Amino acid sequence: xxxxxxxxxxxxxxxxxxxxxxxxxxxxxxxxxxxxxxxxxxxxxxxxxxxxxxxxxxxxxxxxxxxxxxxxxxxxxxxxxxxxxxxxxxxxxxxxxxxxxxxxxxxxxxxxxxxxxxxxxxxxxxxxxxxxxxxxxxxxxxxxxxxxxxxxxxxxxxxxxxxxxxxxxxxxxxxxxxxxxxxxxxxxxxxxxxxxxxxxxxxxxxxxxxxxxxxxxxxxxxxxxxxxxxxxxxxxxxxxxxxxxxxxxxxxxxxxxxxxxxxxxxxxxxxxxxxxxxxxxxxxxxxxxxxxxxxxxxxxxxxxxxxxxxxxxxxxxxxxxxxxxxxxxxxxxxxxxxxxxxxxxxxxxxxxxxxxxxxxxxxxxxxxxxxxxxxxxxxxxxxxxx
Amino acid sequence: xxxxxxxxxxxxxxxxxxxxxxxxxxxxxxxxxxxxxxxxxxxxxxxxxxxxxxxxxxxxxxxxxxxxxxxxxxxxxxxxxxxxxxxxxxxxxxxxxxxxxxxxxxxxxxxxxxxxxxxxxxxxxxxxxxxxxxxxxxxxxxxxxxxxxxxxxxxxxxxxxxxxxxxxxxxxxxxxxxxxxxxxxxxxxxxxxxxxxxxxxxxxxxxxxxxxxxxxxxxxxxxxxxxxxxxxxxxxxxxxxxxxxxxxxxxxxxxxxxxxxxxxxxxxxxxxxxxxxxxxxxxxxxxxxxxxxxxxxxxxxxxxxxxxxxxxxxxxxxxxxxxxxxxxxxxxxxxxxxxxxxxxxxxxxxxxxxxxxxxxxxxxxxxxxxxxxxxxxxxxxxxxxxxxxxxxxxxxxxxxxxxxxxxxxxxxxxxxxxxxxxxxxxxxxxxxxxxxxxxxxxxxxxxxxxxxxxxxxxxxxxxxxxxxxxxxxxxxxxxxxxxxxxxxxxxxxxxxxxxxxxxxxxxxxxxxxxxxxxxxxxxxxxxxxxxxxxxxxxxxxxxxxxxxxxxxxxxxxxxxxxxxx
Numbered sequence: 001x002x003x004x005x006x007x008x009x010x011x012x013x014x015x016x017x018x019x020x021x022x023x024x025x026x027x028x029x030x031x032x033x034x035x036x037x038x039x040x041x042x043x044x045x046x047x048x049x050x051x052x053x054x055x056x057x058x059x060x061x062x063x064x065x066x067x068x069x070x071x072x073x074x075x076x077x078x079x080x081x082x083x084x085x086x087x088x089x090x091x092x093x094x095x096x097x098x099x100x101x102x103x104x105x106x107x108x109x110x111x112x113x114x115x116x117x118x119x120x121x122x123x124x125x126x127x128x129x130x131x132x133x134x135x136x137x138x139x140x141x142x143x144x145x146x147x148x149x150x151x152x153x154x155x156x157x158x159x160x161x162x163x164x165x166x167x168x169x170x171x172x173x174x175x176x177x178x179x180x181x182x183x184x185x186x187x188x189x190x191x192x193x194x195x196x197x198x199x200x201x202x203x204x205x206x207x208x209x210x211x212x213x214x215x216x217x218x219x220x221x222x223x224x225x226x227x228x229x230x231x232x233x234x235x236x237x238x239x240x241x242x243x244x245x246x247x248x249x250x251x252x253x254x255x256x257x258x259x260x261x262x263x264x265x266x267x268x269x270x271x272x273x274x275x276x277x278x279x280x281x282x283x284x285x286x287x288x289x290x291x292x293x294x295x296x297x298x299x300x301x302x303x304x305x306x307x308x309x310x311x312x313x314x315x316x317x318x319x320x321x322x323x324x325x326x327x328x329x330x331x332x333x334x335x336x337x338x339x340x341x342x343x344x345x346x347x348x349x350x351x352x353x354x355x356x357x358x359x360x361x362x363x364x365x366x367x368x369x370x371x372x373x374x375x376x377x378x379x380x381x382x383x384x385x386x
Numbered sequence: 387x388x389x390x391x392x393x394x395x396x397x398x399x400x401x402x403x404x405x406x407x408x409x410x411x412x413x414x415x416x417x418x419x420x421x422x423x424x425x426x427x428x429x430x431x432x433x434x435x436x437x438x439x440x441x442x443x444x445x446x447x448x449x450x451x452x453x454x455x456x457x458x459x460x461x462x463x464x465x466x467x468x469x470x471x472x473x474x475x476x477x478x479x480x481x482x483x484x485x486x487x488x489x490x491x492x493x494x495x496x497x498x499x500x501x502x503x504x505x506x507x508x509x510x511x512x513x514x515x516x517x518x519x520x521x522x523x524x525x526x527x528x529x530x531x532x533x534x535x536x537x538x539x540x541x542x543x544x545x546x547x548x549x550x551x552x553x554x555x556x557x558x559x560x561x562x563x564x565x566x567x568x569x570x571x572x573x574x575x576x577x578x579x580x581x582x583x584x585x586x587x588x589x590x591x592x593x594x595x596x597x598x599x600x601x602x603x604x605x606x607x608x609x610x611x612x613x614x615x616x617x618x619x620x621x622x623x624x625x626x627x628x629x630x631x632x633x634x635x636x637x638x639x640x641x642x643x644x645x646x647x648x649x650x651x652x653x654x655x656x657x658x659x660x661x662x663x664x665x666x667x668x669x670x671x672x673x674x675x676x677x678x679x680x681x682x683x684x685x686x687x688x689x690x691x692x693x694x695x696x697x698x699x700x701x702x703x704x705x706x707x708x709x710x711x712x713x714x715x716x717x718x719x720x721x722x723x724x725x726x727x728x729x730x731x732x733x734x735x736x737x738x739x740x741x742x743x744x745x746x747x748x749x750x751x752x753x754x755x756x757x758x759x760x761x762x763x764x765x766x767x768x769x770x771x772x773x774x775x776x777x778x779x780x781x782x783x784x785x786x787x788x789x790x791x792x793x794x795x796x797x798x799x800x801x802x803x804x805x806x807x808x809x810x811x812x813x814x815x816x817x818x819x820x821x822x823x824x825x826x827x828x829x830x831x832x833x834x835x836x837x838x839x840x841x842x843x844x845x846x847x848x849x850x851x852x853x854x855x856x857x858x859x860x861x862x863x864x865x866x867x868x869x870x871x872x873x874x875x876x877x878x879x880x881x882x883x884x885x886x887x888x889x890x891x892x893x894x895x896x897x898x899x900x901x902x903x904x905x906x907x908x909x910x911x912x913x914x915x916x917x918x919x920x921x922x923x924x925x926x927x928x929x930x931x932x933x934x935x936x937x938x939x940x941x942x943x944x945x946x947x948x949x950x951x
Contacts, residue, residue, distance in 0.1 A: 028916060028917065030916070031916030032917055035924065035927070038927045038928055038931050039927055041931060041934065043931075076902070077931075079898055079901055083905065085905070086905040086909050089908075090908060090912050092912065093912035093916055096915055096916055097915065118905070118907075118908060119907060121904050123904070
């Protein structure tokens with residue numbers, strides 16, 4: 001008899017859309033426009049959406065953090081802009097070469113590849129990777145493409161385990177047949193194709209220790225779940241993978257973090273996107289994601305009071321407060337996406353109780369408890385936070 | 387205890403020459419380097435003054451020959467008017483004789499000691515006579531060897547020859563042999579002295595042959611011979627009792643009144659009437675016993691209420707009449723006390739400022755020429771202030787020149803002059819140095835004064851420059867003079883500032899332009915990759931755009947916009 005399930009795979013809403021020629025066309029368009037400007041005696045420029053909190057807002061309708069439309073104009077003929085203008089073009093040309101040759105480079109490689117002394121001066125095109133990284137970010141915002149689409153990758157972090165078949169270039173593999181360690185998520189997931197998906201949902205897990213525990217307990221197999229370990233804050237690759245699995249494969253996303261401000265923030269980033277990468281929310285955020293735990297209610301319900309830890313910092317009602325964890329929680333209470341009864345209740349409770357609880361605290365019951373009781377119970381009963 | 391007679395056996399009357407022989411330092415003969423400079427200074431000054439008075443464009447040639455250790459022959463030759471034969475001994479042999487010493491006139495030289503001092507110095511260091519070759523342009527050239535008879539303060543011609551002058555040469559050449567001196571190319575040496583002289587006298591052509599045979603030429607840059615200075619009558623506010631007393635003894639005027647009107651400036655018949663009242667008032671005030679009342683009366687007198695002061699004394703008309711009689715006396719009968727009364731009254735009276743037609747500044751144009759010609763700067767300016775008065779009645783005038791950049795090496799230099807004569811010593815205590823340092827140069831865009839390629843020349847002109855010592859190398863810190871120098875410097879510095887800010891702007895533009903140009907090759911390569919357009923063509927688009935932008939900028943183009951505008 002099939003178990004009744006609260007979470008079930010849905011219909012896909014997006015299609016696999018990776019197309020390298022799109023990036024190349026964009027780059028050429030920009031180059032041509034600059035050339036036209038200079039030929040007709042105009043000061044050529046780039047319009048780059050401004051970064052920073054001042055140009056970010058929460059889109060209530062789509063429920064993601066989005067970038068505003070404030071632009072900064074970067075001119076060639078301006079002493080303060082000229083260098084960045086040159087750097088922008090340098091990276092653009094480099095990206096064109098990368099993409100057309102189908103090669104990938106790390107941010108650090110991109111920096112070294114473009115660093116050289118400008119002839120006749122003692123000046124380098126780039127003095128520091130801190131100069132090239134922001135230019136790449138500028139390009140993402142300016143052209144509306146991911147840096148992964150430009151074949152520029154960041155450090156990889158996170159892995160997945162579950163009964164899905166992935167095609168990565170010439171290789172095809174099932175991520176539950178790669179041993180207990182699963183499959184490490186690469187910096188770029190754009191080109192991946194999901195050949196077979198035999199899971200009902202994806203469980204995003206904050207700590208690797210917990211993910212390993214679940215794999216050992218054969219949770220993925222029993223519950224037809226895909227485990228995605230973020231190992232702390234989710235990397236861009238992982239966030240993009242979550243987004244794709246949700247929208248291209250219809251997988252419900254359930255997030256499992258520690259019951260503390262940092263865990264809730266990880267959830268918030270996966271769900272709504274981040275201020276830093278607000279311009280990528282459409283590709284990285286998954287507003288439909290839900291939260292399974294840890295919650296403050298769990299402490300009472302599963303009798304975990306003795307395995308909680310004290311929140312750090314001074315509570316708001318004490319002199320000098322609020323600081324540290326308390327301050328973070330109060331900030332999170334202000335987030336538009338936490339403006340609902342459930343979350344406000346959780347966060348208020350945390351402050352009132354003055355405790356945090358880790359995923360691993362569940363091991364206090366037994367090693368199997370999380371896989372056999374806690375997660376199946378909550379997920380199948382749909383006891384999830386929005 | 388010795389008897390007075392005993393003591394006075396050794397008593398001798400010392401001649402003027404004897405005095406200066408013993409006190410050569412007072413004439414500037416101190417130190418081996420300075421002594422040589424002084425010898426040359428005296429000769430060159432005489433040459434320039436003579437040429438000026440004769441309206442001749444000076445050509446002065448200085449030659450220094452090394453004869454041995456600290457032993458030189460100095461030759462100075464000019465194209466001046468020459469010296470008539472009978473005056474040779476006077477010019478070179480007698481101290482305190484000259485054409486200007488007794489006149490109230492701006493002059494380079496000193497009181498007629500100058501060249502005879504040099505002859506004396508040569509004589510006491512080498513024992514040699516000074517050889518003089520001169521002609522006034524007539525048919526003979528005189529060659530004479532001159533010595534000084536120190537005891538009698540008289541020149542003595544040791545040997546004399548007359549030569550024919552078929553080419554009509556005119557001028558004076560003197561040759562002095564001096565020992566105990568040293569030629570060094572330092573800032574106190576001959577080279578530097580002549581260089582400074584050339585700057586202040588752009589109408590002179592000056593040449594120097596150094597001991598090693600090197601010829602240095604400071605060519606002429608102006609063809610105008612400066613007008614010789616004019617004699618000026620002393621101003622009543624600038625005289626001492628002694629001046630009045632002695633002038634009265636010498637004058638040929640018939641009465642004190644005529645003497646005062648005739649030999650002082652700014653004294654008219656009307657002023658004499660006023661003077662009489664003032665003297666009478668002063669006499670009456672002195673009869674008053676109450677010190678407080680006396681003070682008040684002096685104050686009222688200072689305010690010019692002379693008539694009121696007189697009326698406050700009973701029978702004052704009698705005193706006035708007495709004083710009026712004094713004015714009719716023959717001047718040689720004027721007593722010291724009466725001279726004193728006159729000078730005291732002068733202090734209370736108001737006079738027009740002294741005439742300044744006797745002052746002969748170098749002039750802004752000529753300073754600029756001199757500085758440009760000798761220093762080859764990139765910027766030069768000069769300011770000649772109008773004449774002012776110090777100490778109540780001594781006219782003076784200040785001019786400054788500023789030269790910046792070009793061949794001028796880094797380091798601020800002040801070139802000091804008094805009546806066009808370079809001052810090489812005692813710079814520290816000189817009012818010119820104080821004034822130059824008191825200016826806040828940073829206000830004029832000279833940020834690091836001590837490293838700026840900047841030369842400031844200051845010339846103080848007066849019939850009576852207030853030197854601080856006998857060496858006449860430093861001007862006393864007289865407030866009026868310092869103020870004038872400061873104002874002149876600031877005026878010139880403002881012009882320098884205008885120049886420098888323009889220069890900074892141009893440098894800034896060039897730097898900006900370079901900023902854009904250096905990125906063009908990088909941009910061209912990248913754009914060529916992006917668009918497929920040939921790199922060189924892209925480069926030329928950018929370069930001509932920059933060119934156009936800066937061309938329109940010169941004529942006042944639009945400003946840039948900021949990135950986040």
